[in-house]
Amino acid sequence: MQAHRSTQPITYNTNRTSLNDFHESVSDLVSPDPIKKPPTVKERLLQAEGGYYLSGEAVKLLGITEQKLEELRQTNKIIGLPVKDGRHVYPKWQFVKRWFWGYQVLPGLAEALAEFPSESPWMRAGFMLDNGVTVEFASPLAGLKAGRISQVVALVKGFGEHGAA
Numbered sequence: 647m648q649a650h651r652s653t654q655p656i657t658y659n660t661n662r663t664s665l666n667d668f669h670e671s672v673s674d675l676v677s678p679d680p681i682k683k684p685p686t687v688k689e690r691l692l693q694a695e696g697g698y699y700l701s702g703e704a705v706k707l708l709g710i711t712e713q714k715l716e717e718l719r720q721t722n723k724i725i726g727l728p729v730k731d732g733r734h735v736y737p738k739w740q741f742v743k744r745w746f747w748g749y750q751v752l753p754g755l756a757e758a759l760a761e762f763p764s765e766s767p768w769m770r771a772g773f774m775l776d777n778g779v780t781v782e783f784a785s786p787l788a789g790l791k792a793g794r795i796s797q798v799v800a801l802v803k804g805f806g807e808h809g810a811a
Contacts, residue, residue: 691771692727695739695787704736707749723756725767725774737771739787740811754795758786761802773805 669785692698699707707716719726719734726734741749755774773779774787782797783789789798 687772688727688768691737691768691775692735694771694775695737698727698735698737699741700735703732704741708751709748718751722759722762724751725755725759725771727767727771739775742791747750751792752787753793754790754798757795758790758798758802761799763805775800779805 653705701712701715705712708715710718713724715724715736718724724736725740726736729735740752740755742752744750758774759770762769762773774790775785779786779787779801783792783794786798786801789795
């Protein structure tokens with residue numbers, strides 16, 4: 647028995663002049679804009695866990711005044727990330743729904759932030775989302791959401807003590 651052979655000629659795309667041209671076309675398939683830069687660390691933090699609220703949205707969510715929100719931010723009871731024009735945005739992950747109505751700041755967050763050695767809100771947000779700082783829970787944020795406040799506070803106290811004798 648003979649194998650069936652196609653009578654159609656094999657054609658090659660001669661529009662490509664080199665292997666580099668081929669790689670460029672593949673990258674076009676993976677990323678429609680090959681010039682687009684990957685997100686920065688700050689952009690990733692702003693996008694994490696649902697994004698962020700503008701201050702006006704956070705005020706409405708918590709049912710407080712702008713002045714009270716500013717006080718919470720300045721006293722490290724909530725994370726406000728500085729953005730353009732001196733404004734702050736508030737990561738959504740630090741707000742949780744109350745039992746019946748409204749929202750509140752994630753229980754235990756203020757306690758954890760009080761022990762944090764760095765004043766940088768970006769550092770604090772990055773630490774809370776870091777899934778490599780503990781094996782007890784996925785991240786400090788996950789620990790707080792699971793109600794393991796004392797473990798997270800202890801973890802924050804130990805932050806920055808690496809290599810201490």
